[in-house]
Amino acid sequence: MKHRFRAVVAGATGYSGRDLIRMLLRHPDLELVGTFASSSGDAVKLTEIHPQLTGYTDLDCRPFNEEAVKGLKPDLIFLATPNEFSHEIVPKMIETGAVVVDLSGSFRLRDARLYEQYYGFEHTSPGLLERAIYGLTEFVADELPGAKLIANPGCYPTSILIPMNPLMRAGIIDESQPVICDSKSGVTGAGKTANSTTHFVEVSESFRAYNVFKHRHTPEIAQGLGLENRTDNLIFTPHLLPINRGILSTIYIRLTGGVRRTDLLDCWRESFKSSKFVRIFDGSQLPEIKFTANTPFCDIGCTVDEATGQAIIVSSIDNLLKGAASQALQNANLALGVDEGAGII
Secondary structure (H helix, E strand, C coil): CCCCEEEEEECCCCCHHHHHHHHHHCCCCEEEEEEEEECCCCCCCCCHHCHHHHCCCEEEEEEHHHHHHHHHHCCCCEEEECCHHHHHHHHHHHCCCCCCEEECCCCCCCCCCCCHHHCCCCCCCCCHHHHHHEEEEHHHHHHHHCCCCCCCHHCCCHHHEEEEHHHHCCCEECCCCCCEEEEEEHHHCCCCCCCHHCCHHHHHHCCCCCCCCCCCCCCHHHHHHHCCCHHEEEEEEECCCCCCCEEEEEEEEEEEECCHHHHHHHHHHHHCCCCCCEEEEEECCCCCCCHHHCCCEEEEEEEEEECCEEEEEEEEEECCCCCCHHHHHHHHHHHHCCCCCCHHH
């Protein structure tokens, strides 16, 4: 009988947790053995929380309990949990010997001091920040086998860093000019907890910027672009769209002298030649949210004004999949030594 790795999901009641569970239930190499909520209460059938899973699983969703998780003897633990919850339990989960994939922001930043400013709590495990692999899969695939703590990237940073990292590394961006990132997300990006700003009547027929200059993904993007010490060179503005899911990021940059659109496309082709989940738009069409909704792909494209050296990059992802659950599974697959796309495509 084929060996299957035992997987647990904490934070199973949320949108990312739901999509992660859906993929795990069809995974050829992983067995979902337990699901947990980050809140207290009684155990309920997972299908009562997510009726669309009816017929696929009979698992209960239980309140998180450290001993209950350990009792399942997992090889893999996904934490689709709130930031402070993950911050508290990750050190304990690492002690189980399982691979821990944290979908929160609690272990993404290398500088522990930034957590108080952007997340509102003091980080008490700075040593784990140094050990965690920042799981932007396309750029760390060689580091993932054998990893024990993977910090899954945020949705906005994923949409920005995938197209930008190869260009930054190639040195074809004029770094004396600011990188301007204008990103728009569907409402599921705000999570499942209700609040006045995500009520239907507040979101419908409207479009707004939010958390300008203070969004917690700002230092993560700066870190990924190598601009930690030059944050004045990054302008990031997130917006809320009146749709369920998806992100479109429009990125404005100035290129170094003589760089053409073909150079950007060639840079991407070389960087992503082995990638299963990055699609390059090299014609006249640019990425759109509807092309990536409910898919695990990141679509990237660009236009360049060669007379001025200005370039506009457009990228699109599904915030719940490539921006969360499917990227988490990509990372877990590589950490465990199974096919990167298993359970995803």
